[in-house]
Amino acid sequence: MNYEIKIENGNEPSGAIDLQRLIHIANGIQKISEGALFIRLKGISLSRGRKKISLQDALKVTLTSIERGSTVLNLEANQFKNNLGFFQMDIFRAEAQAALPDETPMSLFIKSFQSAMAENEGDELLDKPLLRELKNFKKVLNSEDEVFTISNAGSIPVLELRLEDFQRFKVLEDKIPEPxxxxxxxxxxxxxxxxxxxxxxxxxxxxxxxxxxxxxxxxxxxxxxxxxxxxxxxxxxxxxxxxxxxxxxxxxxxx
Known part of the structure; x- marks a missing residue:
């Protein structure tokens, strides 16, 4: 499935992106999508030990192109039903896993932010380590004027992030008890x-x-x-x- 990231009001020329910012985006997507997958599979976003090759493939996200118009990144990610068959569905977490085969790493990334930004608190698919990764994603924004958006041709609500949004993630993180x-x-x-x-x-x-x-x-x-x-x-x-x-x-x- 195809996704579009747009950075508006950035300080780079149209169609260009600083390599350090790109690294922050890539690392953030990888850590948040992995945490969102694990919390659905076993109830905690932390992964332990070396990941299986099949899991690495399931979490793969590819940058396919960079376009002009602010700065636009085009990404591609496969649905989990194509490469996550080795996991036995968990009867303890059946509701959270019901839609998982049709999800992608990017859709879980987007939904994690949307859950944290929603007015209703207390989402079982958010824990302290995952909220910490959401909070750390603020590194991709360089100023109060920038807007970071991710869309998927209308199949999932557009995610918009501004620096002011990240304070909420810290508040939610602080409310959760330590292990x-x-x-x-x-x-x-x-x-x-x-x-x-x-x-x-x-x-x-x-x-x-x-x-x-x-x-x-x-x-x-x-x-x-x-x-x-x-x-x-x-x-x-x-x-x-x-x-x-x-x-x-x-x-x-x-x-």
Whole structure:
């Protein structure tokens, strides 16, 4: 799918862009689209470890041309249904994932900003690390007069960014609690191997989590249906919900 970025009232000549600004744009799109994809897949925007080749392909965005008329960048990105088939859809996050096959890295980038700029607060698809990346994208704007717009031939609402918009992202980021260490006792009820998601039944209800990069599915599979103690980190999103990053699992009697 094709996207157009336009920088109006910039200090570069029409049809030109400073290389450092282009680097900020490319890095911002990559980090925000990746974070938006991961928060839909596992509930947290942080990625752990080296990405699979297929995931790198899914997040690929190509600059196809630069045009005059302020400065116009033409980009191309494929829909995830073409190269994201290796992920098992997550029943914990079915609503967030329902439209994912038809999305692209650029559409997730745009929707992340639109969610953060909306009047209603508390979007489960925004967390502290992702809001931090949205806030850092202000580097692409050099003055209060500049307007950064992204469009896609009318298939998605146009995104317009000005420097004044970025203060809101900091306010939202500051409202979300920092991750904190946690210990949970419960029974392992479900394990999804493809995205390493886990459901744990506790006395206070269900806890949803995912395995940290150093913890394999095989290490937790042996505890299926058994009482365990889980040590990990609790992460929050902007609507107050949380997800547990599981770092260690042991039989309940060992604690």
């Amino acid at each position: 904190k260490p946690i210990v949970v006792d419960g029974i392992v009820e479900m394990l999804q191997y493809s995205n390493l998601k886990v459901k744990i039944k506790t006395e206070k209800g269900m806890v949803y989590g995912f395995l940290a990069k150093d913890l394999t599915a095989g290490k937790i599979a042996q505890f299926w249906g058994k009482k365990v103690t889980i040590i990990g980190t609790k992460h929050y999103n902007s609507n107050g919900k949380s997800i547990l990053e599981i770092e260690k699992v042991m039989p309940l009697k060992m604690r």
